[in-house]
Amino acid sequence: MRERFVAVPSFGSRAEEIVGRSAVASTERLALAAEFGPLARFVASADVTDVFVNGGRDVWVDRGSGLVRAEVTALDAHETRDLAVRLVALGGRHVDEATPCVDVRLAGGVRVHVVLPPIAASGTVVSIRLPPERRLGLEDLAASGLFGGEASRVDRLMRAVGARTNLLVTGAGGSGKTTLLGALLAAAPPDERIVTIEDVAELRIDHPHVVGLQTRQANVEGAGDLSLGRLVRESLRMRPDRLVLGECRGSEVRELLAALNTGHDGGAGTLHANSLDDVPARLEALGALAGMSPTALARQAVSAIGLVLHVERAAGARRLSATGHLVLAADGRLAIRRGQW
Structure with a gap:
C-alpha cells in the first residue's frame, strides 16, 4: 500500500496538513516540520531517520532500512537553495558563497547540513538527520x-x-x-x-x-x-x-x-x-x-x-x-x- 500525503504548499503551512501511514512525530517535531516546505511530511514522520535533497534533482529518504527515492513535489535549483538558506538561518547561522558548507541544529535535535554550488557541483545539497523521537537507553x-x-x-x-x-x-x-x-x-x-x-x-x-x-x-x-x-x-x-x-x-x-x-x-x-x-x-x-x-x-x-x-x-x-x-x-x-x- 502506497503512502498518501497532502502536499505542503508553503513554509507557513500547518503541520496538521501532513498525513500518511507513518507514525506521527512529537509536537515539537510537527511544529518544526512546516518550516521544511515540501519535505515537511518526512520531518513529521517518526520513522524517518534521514532526508537528502540532491541539487534540486531528487529526494531520498531512509526509514531505518536503507535509502529509497521519495515521491515529492519537485524542488528546482532556486527553491532548494532558498530552503537551505532558510533552514540554516533558523539554526542561527549563515550560508553563502563565502561560507558554502554549514551544519546547524534545529529544534528537537534535527540536524541540517548544507553545501552550496559550486562546491556542490550538481546544485545545492541538503542533508537532514532526524533523531529518534524517544531518547534511547x-x-x-x-x-x-x-x-x-x-x-x-x-x-x-x-x-x-x-x-x-x-x-x-x-x-x-x-x-x-x-x-x-x-x-x-x-x-x-x-x-x-x-x-x-x-x-x-x-x-x-x-x-x-x-x-x-x-x-x-x-x-x-x-x-x-x-x-x-x-x-x-x-x-x-x-x-x-x-x-x-x-x-x-x-x-x-x-x-x-x-x-x-x-x-x-x-x-x-x-x-x-x-x-x-x-x-x-x-x-x-x-x-x-x-x-x-x-x-x-x-x-x-x-x-x-x-x-x-x-x-x-x-x-x-x-x-x-x-x-x-x-x-x-x-x-x-x-x-x-x-x-x-
Whole structure:
C-alpha cells in the first residue's frame, strides 16, 4: 500500500496538513516540520531517520532500512537553495558563497547540513538527520539488537560507566555512535554534572544535569569563531564531572587527551573510524594536526582512554561489533588490543 500525503504548499503551512501511514512525530517535531516546505511530511514522520535533497534533482529518504527515492513535489535549483538558506538561518547561522558548507541544529535535535554550488557541483545539497523521537537507553538499544541479544553486555557497559571509565565510541557516519554515547551517559549517576562540547549540538542525554556547549562560526568579517579546542579548555572551568566531546575530528584531540589525563574521569567522545583496528591510525592522524608526535599521542591516549567501543551499520541494522583497549606497541606507537565481547 502506497503512502498518501497532502502536499505542503508553503513554509507557513500547518503541520496538521501532513498525513500518511507513518507514525506521527512529537509536537515539537510537527511544529518544526512546516518550516521544511515540501519535505515537511518526512520531518513529521517518526520513522524517518534521514532526508537528502540532491541539487534540486531528487529526494531520498531512509526509514531505518536503507535509502529509497521519495515521491515529492519537485524542488528546482532556486527553491532548494532558498530552503537551505532558510533552514540554516533558523539554526542561527549563515550560508553563502563565502561560507558554502554549514551544519546547524534545529529544534528537537534535527540536524541540517548544507553545501552550496559550486562546491556542490550538481546544485545545492541538503542533508537532514532526524533523531529518534524517544531518547534511547541501554535497555532500548539491547532490545533493538545492538548488543547481540546478551544482557551481560549491557551489565558490562553499566559497570564501565559506574567505574568512570573514559570511553571512546568509534564507527562510520550513521552507525549509531551518538545514540550509543547518549545512552551510556544517561546511565551516569544523577548527581553528576555532564558538560558536552559539539560542533553542532546533537547529543540527547536523558540525564537531569547536562550543560551543552556548541561551536560558533566566524561572522561575515571573519571574526568571532569559537572552536572545539577552545570550548574544551573553557569547559574545564565549569567543574564537569563528565567531560564529553561529541566528535573528535581535528586538533582538539590534544585538549581532550590533556583533560582526560588531569583527573577528569568518566569522560567520553566519538571518533570516525572504519574498524576497531583503524582507531590508532585515526588518532595519530588527528594528533599530527595538533603537532603531536606518534609517540607523544600514544602515551597520552593510552593513559586517557580506558575503553573503545566500535559500532557498525550493515543492511540497515546497527550493532556493537567490537571493543578494545589502547596499548603501547613495542616501537612506542599506539596499538589496540581487542577485548572479550
